[in-house]
Amino acid sequence: MKRTLTSKILTYVFAAVVMICSVFPIYWVVVSSLRGAKYFFADSQVLIPNHISFEYYQNLLRFTNYLTYYKNSLIVAVIATAVSTLVSSQIAYVTSRFVFFGSRWLMNVMLIAYMLPAMLIAIPLIGIYIKLGIDNTLFALIISHISITLPFGVWMLDSFYRTIPVELEESSMVEGASRFQTMFKVVIPLIIPGLITVEIFSFIVSWTDYTYGFMIISSENLKTVPVGLATIRGAGDLRWGELLAGASLILVPMTVVFSFVSKYFIGGLTSGAVKG
Amino acid sequence: MQHKIKRRDVPFVLVNLVPGLILFAVTVIFPAVMALRYSLYESDTFIGKPKFVGLHNFAELFQDKHFWSDLSKTLIYAGGSVVFQVVLGIAIALLLNQRFAGRSFLRGATVLPYIVPSIVVTITWQWMLNTNYGVISKFLGYFGVYQFNFFSVDMSMITVVLVSVWSFTPFVTLVFLAGLQTVPEDMYESAALDGAGKWTQFRTITIPMLSPIIANIVLLRGIWMFNKFDLVWLMTGGGPLERTETLPVTTYIYTFSQYKIGYGVSIAVVSFLIMLIFMLIYLRLMNRANGGTRT
Numbered sequence: 001m002k003r004t005l006t007s008k009i010l011t012y013v014f015a016a017v018v019m020i021c022s023v024f025p026i027y028w029v030v031v032s033s034l035r036g037a038k039y040f041f042a043d044s045q046v047l048i049p050n051h052i053s054f055e056y057y058q059n060l061l062r063f064t065n066y067l068t069y070y071k072n073s074l075i076v077a078v079i080a081t082a083v084s085t086l087v088s089s090q091i092a093y094v095t096s097r098f099v100f101f102g103s104r105w106l107m108n109v110m111l112i113a114y115m116l117p118a119m120l121i122a123i124p125l126i127g128i129y130i131k132l133g134i135d136n137t138l139f140a141l142i143i144s145h146i147s148i149t150l151p152f153g154v155w156m157l158d159s160f161y162r163t164i165p166v167e168l169e170e171s172s173m174v175e176g177a178s179r180f181q182t183m184f185k186v187v188i189p190l191i192i193p194g195l196i197t198v199e200i201f202s203f204i205v206s207w208t209d210y211t212y213g214f215m216i217i218s219s220e221n222l223k224t225v226p227v228g229l230a231t232i233r234g235a236g237d238l239r240w241g242e243l244l245a246g247a248s249l250i251l252v253p254m255t256v257v258f259s260f261v262s263k264y265f266i267g268g269l270t271s272g273a274v275k276g
Numbered sequence: 277m278q279h280k281i282k283r284r285d286v287p288f289v290l291v292n293l294v295p296g297l298i299l300f301a302v303t304v305i306f307p308a309v310m311a312l313r314y315s316l317y318e319s320d321t322f323i324g325k326p327k328f329v330g331l332h333n334f335a336e337l338f339q340d341k342h343f344w345s346d347l348s349k350t351l352i353y354a355g356g357s358v359v360f361q362v363v364l365g366i367a368i369a370l371l372l373n374q375r376f377a378g379r380s381f382l383r384g385a386t387v388l389p390y391i392v393p394s395i396v397v398t399i400t401w402q403w404m405l406n407t408n409y410g411v412i413s414k415f416l417g418y419f420g421v422y423q424f425n426f427f428s429v430d431m432s433m434i435t436v437v438l439v440s441v442w443s444f445t446p447f448v449t450l451v452f453l454a455g456l457q458t459v460p461e462d463m464y465e466s467a468a469l470d471g472a473g474k475w476t477q478f479r480t481i482t483i484p485m486l487s488p489i490i491a492n493i494v495l496l497r498g499i500w501m502f503n504k505f506d507l508v509w510l511m512t513g514g515g516p517l518e519r520t521e522t523l524p525v526t527t528y529i530y531t532f533s534q535y536k537i538g539y540g541v542s543i544a545v546v547s548f549l550i551m552l553i554f555m556l557i558y559l560r561l562m563n564r565a566n567g568g569t570r571t
Contacts, residue, residue, distance in 0.1 A: 099280055115499045265387070
């Protein structure tokens with residue numbers, strides 16, 4: 001398509017605005033956290049800092065359980081991601097290949113499940129955890145996160161499996177491979193982009209979750225980063241510097257990691273999610 | 277493509293289906309059914325024996341002025357944030373679908389807000405909007421606006437909506453971007469040959485092609501925003517003067533601060549029923565639009 005100079009300029013102006021709106025808040029949190037107590041309020045509106053200090057980071061790590069929160073968050077997110085990717089890839093394979101009593105109903109229930117109010121599920125779930133004596137455990141939190149990521153994974157992967165011609169599997173089975181072998185050796189390698197998308201999505205859901213963590217976890221040493229950071233924020237005097245340092249310790253690694261995987265995530269979502 | 281399960285496939289199907297379905301039943305189906313049960317009882321703990329009250333919770337709820345005003349706040353929050361997300365989402369998706377230098381970088385950058393946890397979103401914006409030290413307050417100063425309080429009684433809802441838009445638009449953008457990529461390029465080319473300008477092309481090609489996705493997004497995001505708890509709770513806790521007390525926040529407050537578990541859950545049940553009505557209307561419209569082929 002041919003474009004005039006004005007429309008080209010408009011494109012770049014709009015692109016710059018979108019860029020600033022997306023990235024500036026993240027930049028601002030990191031920059032503010034590095035000012036140190038001496039310049040924190042005095043320089044609070046200086047765009048490019050002249051002084052850098054890790055004072056707030058030292059305070060954060062020394063006076064709070066931030067590293068424990070971090071460790072808990074990683075444990076929960078990694079396990080929830082692994083389990084929900086595995087289980088949803090299994091369910092979706094069956095729903096994409098077989099028709100059986102209730103198979104259509106199952107997919108619809110999964111879609112409705114994805115839209116249930118979190119509170120509707122969370123409150124009874126906590127009641128159940130309390131009765132089972134597993135409330136306030138990371139195990140309960142992991143299970144709860146899977147309840148959100150599993151329906152999404154099934155929907156996403158179902159549409160990925162459907163793009164793979166059944167003939168591929170049939171010829172593999174004609175050659176004598178069992179269905180299990182065919183699934184793992186022929187089909188799974190072909191839906192790796194879908195699996196990566198589900199993994200990233202699950203990780204983000206679990207890593208960013210506040211609602212379930214807030215309601216399930218009460219022990220200080222089991223809190224995840226979002227819950228722990230909210231605790232720090234709620235504790236008496238509002239300490240902006242430490243809070244911004246804590247926020248930066250989430251933002252910076254996530255931005256770095258995401259810059260490597262965003263291509264897959266965007267690709268996966270744009271090829272799978274919409275067709276569903 | 278799909279076929280019936282043959283006898284020899286039974287072990288395969290069971291091994292793949294059963295673990296996940298048990299997990300799903302325990303974490304979703306069973307709690308959802310329990311929620312219905314809870315809503316028929318009165319209870320102040322999760323352990324003690326609850327008292328059966330039938331539909332009393334619902335009767336009380338419908339007479340509760342609080343509930344109706346919170347419902348309208350929830351609709352304002354969900355509706356407002358969805359409208360902005362859709363409009364901005366389409367605009368940004370159109371931008372990202374053009375060819376220009378740095379496009380793939382910008383694509384990655386626009387998704388960033390999506391991966392920021394709600395507590396970090398809250399800290400970020402409360403800091404940027406801080407009346408005395410916020411960078412945005414400083415920016416407003418250039419326009420002669422000083423000491424602006426974004427969390428005042430009148431502003432808090434608007435602020436929460438705008439921050440939600442920042443946080444949740446990227447996902448909508450991605451979905452629209454995917455939709456745009458399915459629009460064949462030659463449709464635009466032939467329209468251009470017929471002398472249609474950019475705006476006409478947008479109105480007569482882009483919007484009609486995107487309309488099923490727009491309908492989808494409005495519904496799914498609407499439901500999602502209607503149920504949103506964490507961001508609203510963290511930003512304002514429902515205040516000031518309950519101005520941002522949406523139904524999920526009310527549910528939480530009744531259940532965990534006032535220990536009226538049955539009553540709290542009945543609010544969640546009613547929220548779900550309201551969403552279900554929207555969903556059924558949507559499915560009806562979809563079926564009509566597609567001649568009944570789509571479910």
